[in-house]
Amino acid sequence: MKSLGSIRRDFAPWNDPSAKPYIQFDKVTKKFGDFTAVNNLSLTVFEREFFALLGASGCGKSTLLRMLAGFEEPTAGRILLDGQDLRGIPPYKRPVNMMFQSYALFPHMTVEKNIAFGLKQEGMPAADIDKRVAEMLRLVKLEQFAKRKPHQLSGGQRQRVALARSVAKRPKVLLLDEPLGALDKKLREETQFELMDLQQELGLTFVVVTHDQEEAMTMADRIAIMDKGEVMQVATPAEIYEAPTSRFVAHFVGNVNMFEGKVAERAANTTRITGATGAQIVVENAAETANGADIVFAIRPEKIKVSSKKPADAVNALEGEIYDVAYLGDMTVYHIKLDDGQIVRASALNASRVTEDPLTWNDRAWVSFRPDAGVVLTR
Numbered sequence: 262m263k264s265l266g267s268i269r270r271d272f273a274p275w276n277d278p279s280a281k282p283y284i285q286f287d288k289v290t291k292k293f294g295d296f297t298a299v300n301n302l303s304l305t306v307f308e309r310e311f312f313a314l315l316g317a318s319g320c321g322k323s324t325l326l327r328m329l330a331g332f333e334e335p336t337a338g339r340i341l342l343d344g345q346d347l348r349g350i351p352p353y354k355r356p357v358n359m360m361f362q363s364y365a366l367f368p369h370m371t372v373e374k375n376i377a378f379g380l381k382q383e384g385m386p387a388a389d390i391d392k393r394v395a396e397m398l399r400l401v402k403l404e405q406f407a408k409r410k411p412h413q414l415s416g417g418q419r420q421r422v423a424l425a426r427s428v429a430k431r432p433k434v435l436l437l438d439e440p441l442g443a444l445d446k447k448l449r450e451e452t453q454f455e456l457m458d459l460q461q462e463l464g465l466t467f468v469v470v471t472h473d474q475e476e477a478m479t480m481a482d483r484i485a486i487m488d489k490g491e492v493m494q495v496a497t498p499a500e501i502y503e504a505p506t507s508r509f510v511a512h513f514v515g516n517v518n519m520f521e522g523k524v525a526e527r528a529a530n531t532t533r534i535t536g537a538t539g540a541q542i543v544v545e546n547a548a549e550t551a552n553g554a555d556i557v558f559a560i561r562p563e564k565i566k567v568s569s570k571k572p573a574d575a576v577n578a579l580e581g582e583i584y585d586v587a588y589l590g591d592m593t594v595y596h597i598k599l600d601d602g603q604i605v606r607a608s609a610l611n612a613s614r615v616t617e618d619p620l621t622w623n624d625r626a627w628v629s630f631r632p633d634a635g636v637v638l639t640r
Contacts, residue, residue: 272309272310272482273482273497274307274308274310275305275307275483280307281344282305282306282307283306283307283308283310283342283343283433283434283466284305284306284329284340284341284342284434284466284468285303285304285305285306285339285340285341286302286303286304286305286325286338286339286340287303287338287339287340287341288301288302288303288337288338288339289301289302289303289325289328289335289337289338289339289340290302290335290336290337290338291321291324291325291328291333291335291336291490292336297490298321298324298490299321299324299325299328299335299490300321300489300490300491301337301338301491302321302325302338302490302491302492303492304325304485304492304495306466306468307466308343308466309464309465309466310466310467310482310483311457311460311467311469311480311481311482312466312467312468312469312481312482312483312484312485313468313469313470313471313476313477313480313481313483313484313485314326314468314469314470314471314484314485314487315471315472315474315477315484315485315486315487315513315514316472316486316487316488316513317472317488317513318472320487320488320489320490321487321489321490321491322470322487323438323470324490325470325487326359326436326438326468326470328340329342329347329357329434329436329468330352330355330357330359330436331347331350331351331352331355331357332352334348334349335348342355342356342357342433342434343356343433356432356433356434357432357433357434357435357436358379358427358428358430358432358434358435358436359427359435359436359437359438360423360424360427360435360436360437360438360440361423361438364411364419364420364422364423365423366411366419366422366423366426367411368410368411368412369410370410370411371407371408371409371410372398372403372406372407372408372409372410372411372414372422373394373398373407373408375411375422375426376394376397376398376422376425376426376429377390377393377394377429378426379426379429379430380393380394380429380430383430393429394407394429397425397426397428397429398425400425400428400459400462400463401421401422401424401425401455401459402421403418403421403422403425406418416448417448417451417452420440420441420452421452421455424440424456424459428459428463428465431465432465433465433466434465434466434467434468435460435465435466435467435468436468436469436470437456437467437468437469437470438470439470439471439472440456440469440471441453441456441471441473441476449476450479453476453479453480454479456480457479457480469481474513474514474515477498478498478501478502478514479498481498482497483495483496483497483498484496484497484498484501486501486509486510486513486514488509488513493506493507493509493510493513494506494507494510501514502514502515502561503561503636504636505559505636505638506638506640507638507640508557508559508638508640511559511636511638515561516561516562516606516608517559517560517561517562518559518560518561518562518565518605518606519557519558519559520534520536520542520557520558520559520560520603521536521537521555521556521557522534522535522536522537522540522542522555522556522557522558523535523553523554523555523556524547524550524551524552524553524554524556525541525552526552527547527550527552530545531543531544531545531547531632532544532545532547532550532637534556534558536601536603538601538602539601540579540599540601542558542577542579543576543577543632544558544577544632544633544635544637545632545633546633546635546636546637547637550637550639554639555639556637556638556639557637557638557639558635558636558637558638559635559636559637559638560630560634560635560636561634561635562594562606562607562608563592563607563608563610564630564631564634564635565605565606565607565608565628565629565630565634566607566609566628566629566630567583567595567597567607567609567620567626567627567628568620568626568627568629569620569624569625569626569627570627571627571629572627572629575627575629575630576631576632577629577630577631577632578627578628578629579599579600579601579605579627579628579629580599580600580625580626580627581597581598581599581600581605581625581626581627581628582597582598582623582624582625582626583595583596583597583620583621583622583623583624583626584596584597584598584622584623585622586620586621586622588611590611591610591611592608592609592610592611593608593609593611594606594607594608595607595608595609595620595626597626597628599628605628607628
């Protein structure tokens with residue numbers, strides 16, 4: 262498969278047949294009474310990977326994390342870490358640590374004492390504790406706040422203290438449950454990059470649970486999209502966004518337009534789709550779909566061009582009327598109602614201060630896109 266999106270680093274053990282998974286969920290099921298939180302789920306995570314579990318509330322992602330931490334036991338199936346079956350091993354004996362959204366800092370302890378707490382519990386020599394705490398303070402850039410207590414810190418600083426305490430014991434795996442949920446938007450964006458840098462510097466395996474799509478897309482090497490206790494797709498952020506394998510994933514991550522129809526004609530590299538109202542589009546990436554098959558062509562808003570005149574060289578061009586415009590500074594978002602009734606969302610980057618082809622409410626407009634600009638879905 263052709264590489265999609267930018268490459269963060271030369272790290273892709275999931276593409277190496279000889280690479281052994283570090284964490285394995287093998288046909289794991291977790292039930293709470295009659296409710297199935299996780300359903301026969303299999304999943305692998307590799308050493309030093311930054312892995313994200315992404316999904317809506319109640320999809321089972323936090324339950325999966327808690328089973329890995331040892332706070333819950335699977336009803337069925339196995340969880341292995343570095344080849345060891347974790348069943349029956351209590352949380353405090355597992356080589357993992359968990360950072361909670363609430364941070365759970367000791368309010369009566371200073372920053373350095375919060376970080377040192379777990380090390381003292383393990384009986385580490387005092388000199389080694391001091392050295393480790395100093396290292397952690399440097400990593401999270403809180404050296405000058407060592408003597409302060411949690412209530413004297415900002416939310417972002419408390420988050421970093423909790424992070425330093427979590428990694429001070431050098432766990433094999435760090436589990437993060439909505440770690441940035443309590444931060445404001447700007448600070449959350451800054452902290453995402455700090456987490457990425459810290460994870461690479463420490464060389465640890467991070468597994469993060471989040472419902473924030475942007476957070477997962479920014480930080481993770483791979484993402485598992487979850488729904489109703491099952492994994493819908495596991496892939497890199499670029500593949501999740503550009504090549505979703507189902508309507509659910511396409512809808513869940515980012516904005517998307519769906520053109521539904523039937524396969525009317527297949528050629529060597531393209532497929533013609535006819536919609537319910539007779540509108541036709543030509544697409545690529547239709548795989549082995551047969552004539553007459555029901556399919557969906559999913560295309561992201563930024564892949565669609567909006568213009569006042571029909572582009573002369575456009576393979577796919579549909580006419581409609583603009584009924585909503587949102588100016589967002591860096592881009593303008595258009596909602597166009599096509600003549601067949603479908604609503605299309607398109608976004609245009611504001612690359613210059615002056616709009617070359619100004620369009621506004623109630624204007625007639627054309628939307629156009631390339632045949633390879635989207636992906637064909639059959640489920």
